[in-house]
Amino acid sequence: MKVLITGGAGFIGSHLAERHLSMGDEVDIIDNLSTSDMTNVQHLESHENCNCVIDDILNVDVMRKLVSGCDLIYHLAAAVGVEYVLQNPLQTLTTNIRGTEIVLELANEQKKRVVLLSTSEIYGKKNGHVPFREDSDRILGPTTVVRWSYSTTKAVDELLALAYWREKRLPTTIVRPFNVIGPRQTGRYGMVVPRFIRQALLGDPITVYDNGEQTRCWTYIDDAVDGLIALAQSDDAAGEILNLGSNFESSIKDLAIKIKAQTNSDSEIAFIPFSETRRNGLYEDLVYRAPDLEKIRGLVGYDPKVDLDEALRRIIEDFQK
Numbered sequence: 001m002k003v004l005i006t007g008g009a010g011f012i013g014s015h016l017a018e019r020h021l022s023m024g025d026e027v028d029i030i031d032n033l034s035t036s037d038m039t040n041v042q043h044l045e046s047h048e049n050c051n052c053v054i055d056d057i058l059n060v061d062v063m064r065k066l067v068s069g070c071d072l073i074y075h076l077a078a079a080v081g082v083e084y085v086l087q088n089p090l091q092t093l094t095t096n097i098r099g100t101e102i103v104l105e106l107a108n109e110q111k112k113r114v115v116l117l118s119t120s121e122i123y124g125k126k127n128g129h130v131p132f133r134e135d136s137d138r139i140l141g142p143t144t145v146v147r148w149s150y151s152t153t154k155a156v157d158e159l160l161a162l163a164y165w166r167e168k169r170l171p172t173t174i175v176r177p178f179n180v181i182g183p184r185q186t187g188r189y190g191m192v193v194p195r196f197i198r199q200a201l202l203g204d205p206i207t208v209y210d211n212g213e214q215t216r217c218w219t220y221i222d223d224a225v226d227g228l229i230a231l232a233q234s235d236d237a238a239g240e241i242l243n244l245g246s247n248f249e250s251s252i253k254d255l256a257i258k259i260k261a262q263t264n265s266d267s268e269i270a271f272i273p274f275s276e277t278r279r280n281g282l283y284e285d286l287v288y289r290a291p292d293l294e295k296i297r298g299l300v301g302y303d304p305k306v307d308l309d310e311a312l313r314r315i316i317e318d319f320q321k
């Protein structure tokens, strides 16, 4: 089988490429390196079954060729990360909406199977400690808060994919990942785990926003890749939306404490009011985010195994290399 991974030089894409290559599949990657790095895939480039194209998914001619040569498309290319979205509001809209339109249009020409990476940001700022189900309502703030523009682009992507499925029977699966973490994830665009690890290893203050009582559920990359591949192989997943996450939950404060301990760091844990961060006014924090995993468990037997302590151990080890 030949697999096309848009955004394949990114954190999740590079791990997915690695796994497909180890399964004996051929892998084409297209990435414009806007938020990723060739070092993520350097070790794959020499693999005889891997082909890396450095180009933009908005380049229709290049994309048409890649799509026609593959059996399965994972569409991961997108503008992501708080810092990137804040600095590039226009490009976020164009890449995430027009880019997905192109992928789906071309996939539809030849009815290729598509797995579309959406986001748990879709749910917005729902309060109350009830895990988010795929059919839950979405609660978003005003358009002036940039956080919601990212969520909205992904909602448009989902609507496009659902419309292609309903009207054209294009077999697409929509996946909403929850705080995926692992080696090769960069903290450059805001993601908290690599940021805290870097701060701890450098002896800098670990910057917990507000009181750190906000919680997240952490999904280790290997579990996320297991889930993505299982969904791509499931005919029953076509036309479906699925959460991909874990119930390994912690507060951001506990995350900072764990990282400080695991790195034997002398860093202080600094509590910074959200109003004093660069995100203030343009970004709202979410106090709670957890997935309901019943649907993906029932469909493909998904069962995440790597808890936060083990995930941190592996990521810190990789950082230290």
Ligand code: UDP
Binding pocket: 082, 179, 190, 191, 192, 193, 195, 207, 208, 209, 210, 214, 216, 252, 285, 286
């Ligand atoms: N966060 C933090 N300090 C940082 C970066 C992030 O306390 O230096 C918090 C952030 O406010 C949020 C959580 O960590 O509550 C996760 O942030 P991230 O940007 O990784 O992802 P999110 O889940 O918000 O999309």
